[in-house]
Each structure stands twice: as C-alpha cells, then as structure tokens.
Amino acid sequence: MKKIFLTTLLSASVVSFALAEKLVVAATPVPHAEILEHIAPELKAAGYELEVKVFNDYVTPNLATDDGSVDANYFQHEPYLVEFNAKNGTKLKTTVGVHLEPMGIYSKKITDLKDLKDGAKVAVPNDPTNESRALDVLADAGLIEVNKDVELRTALDVTKNPKNIQILELEGPNLPRTLDDVDIAVINSNFAFNADLNPVKDSLFIEKAVGNPYTNIVVVKEGNENIPKIKALDSALQSESVKKFIEEKYKGAIVPSF
Incomplete structure (x- = not known):
C-alpha cells in the first residue's frame, strides 16, 4: 500500500509540474528583475513558471514583446512606450503600474x-x-x-x-x-x-506615485491584456507582498504606485 501511495503521489507531482505554464517576462536588472524574482514563488503556486529575461537596453524588450518572444515586459513608463510605438509601429499596451522612481x-x-x-x-x-x-x-x-x-x-x-x-x-x-x-x-x-x-x-x-505617468508599467502585445497568465502577473505585482518588498528593500529610492 505504501508503494502504491508513493507512486500515486509522485505521479500527481509530475502531472502538476507538467501543467505549469511558462511565463516569460523581459526586464532590466534593478529594480525590475529583482521585483519579478520576488513574485516567482507566488506565480509558481498559481501554476505559472516565471522566466525573467534580463536586458540592459530599452529597445530589445519591446521588440521581443511585440514579436512574441516574451509574454510581457517590465522596465519603462507610459511616455516612453507611447513614443516607442509611434516610432516603431509596434502595438504594445500597458496593463498595470507597479512602481515610481520619484x-x-x-x-x-x-x-x-x-x-x-x-x-x-x-x-x-x-x-x-x-x-x-x-x-x-x-x-x-x-x-x-x-x-x-x-x-x-x-x-x-x-x-x-x-x-x-x-x-x-x-x-x-x-x-x-x-x-x-x-x-x-x-x-x-x-x-x-x-x-x-x-x-x-x-x-x-x-511627486505623487498613484496615477503618475512616469510610473513603471507592465507591457504586453495588444490583445494579450486579459489572458490568464498576464492577469496572474499583474495581480502578483500589485500585491501587498510586493509593496512591502519595495518599501523595505529600496527605502524610498522607488515607491509603490498602487
């Protein structure tokens, strides 16, 4: 009976792991990638395996989001996104605001x-x-x-x-x-x-954080704003856990925008 139970438990774990959906997010190193790594366990519990792709420029993450190489990005504010879309013909959309570098x-x-x-x-x-x-x-x-x-x-x-x-x-x-x-x-x-x-x-x-146009945002390709894994990402990034993480780690250098 013990062998049967262990086999069943192992099989269930393998199935659970196999069902985890990959969520790929492009980000710049600090603080964006650090904040994303903080929410990885929460996303894993919700069934999403987070992969953070770190970039050191402000062009490649948007191009990768537009061509579907990544599911979302987190590194920019709305004025930059508007200008980028206009210059490059991309159709990228904001989902949520996360933090402000005030x-x-x-x-x-x-x-x-x-x-x-x-x-x-x-x-x-x-x-x-x-x-x-x-x-x-x-x-x-x-x-x-x-x-x-x-x-x-x-x-x-x-x-x-x-x-x-x-x-x-x-x-x-x-x-x-x-x-x-x-x-x-x-x-x-x-x-x-x-x-x-x-x-x-x-x-x-x-400057105020909530509603500030220079808030750093999550960005996806137009049409992907409401898919479940993006909704899970948005929810995790606007959690009380992230708010506390930002306040304690960055000590005012950045502040939550939600």
Whole structure:
C-alpha cells in the first residue's frame, strides 16, 4: 500500500509540474528583475513558471514583446512606450503600474518651500523628458504654472511664475552637487540616492506615485491584456507582498504606485 501511495503521489507531482505554464517576462536588472524574482514563488503556486529575461537596453524588450518572444515586459513608463510605438509601429499596451522612481525637490538652504525667496535659483534636468517632468513637479508644488498643451515642456512654457524663480537647466547627474549653489533642485531619485538623499525623507516635495505617468508599467502585445497568465502577473505585482518588498528593500529610492 505504501508503494502504491508513493507512486500515486509522485505521479500527481509530475502531472502538476507538467501543467505549469511558462511565463516569460523581459526586464532590466534593478529594480525590475529583482521585483519579478520576488513574485516567482507566488506565480509558481498559481501554476505559472516565471522566466525573467534580463536586458540592459530599452529597445530589445519591446521588440521581443511585440514579436512574441516574451509574454510581457517590465522596465519603462507610459511616455516612453507611447513614443516607442509611434516610432516603431509596434502595438504594445500597458496593463498595470507597479512602481515610481520619484522626482523630488531638494535644498540645503531652506526646509520648507514657503520660505523660497523671490528670484530664487532653481535647478532642473536639461534633457527633454526630465525637464518637462521637473517643471510639472514645480507646478504641483505650487511654485509655477505651465502650459499643459505642450507635450515636452521647457522653461519657455512657464505661464505663471509668482516668485520670479530663475530656472537653470543642468545635467541630471550633476544636480545633487549644485545644492550648495542654488536654492532648490529637482532631482531624479537615482541621482538623489547616489548622493545619500532619500526621496521620502529628505525632499521638500515629492511627486505623487498613484496615477503618475512616469510610473513603471507592465507591457504586453495588444490583445494579450486579459489572458490568464498576464492577469496572474499583474495581480502578483500589485500585491501587498510586493509593496512591502519595495518599501523595505529600496527605502524610498522607488515607491509603490498602487
């Protein structure tokens, strides 16, 4: 009887393993691949064997998703996806948002934005996407108003500037080093974190995570948004377990967007 039971149990395990469906997701190394590896056990329990394919560029993952080499990818935000689809004729769609690498306003001269003086010097990144994003952060903080009809805004698109702030466009990686010379700087979280600045604890203002267009997203080929394995992936990535993992591991350098 013991032999029969063990044989039956082994056969059931083999069948269960054989029934596990492969789920292949393209990602960049940090934090995307790390977050995916965190949810692998949960997906396995749901019947999906997760394979993470790591890429170090922002083109191949989208092309692989479009041609079906992978089921999904996780590395980009919506503005990049829209531009990629337009340039490459791909039909890729967002399913869910997972995390934000937040932009914040930092200063060594003031501790509250209400104390910002008239004519203050304000440093922002000088590349088109991040300058536009930084101006939106300044607008959300109530310091300026911008022309929302312009897709990629520059200092020329500031429509109201009650404090007459001077906007200085500088290289993003150099912004933390400008804090001794400017009144405030709007800095991406990766550059802030490298300078021992925690976006959650050290910024005077941080961009919102929920509903932020720069949230990092899961992307699939159009038409695959509702297939079961993608739904399982989306659910696992928006779980309380992932939220806790992000908060504890990255300590504010990235924040959950759900």
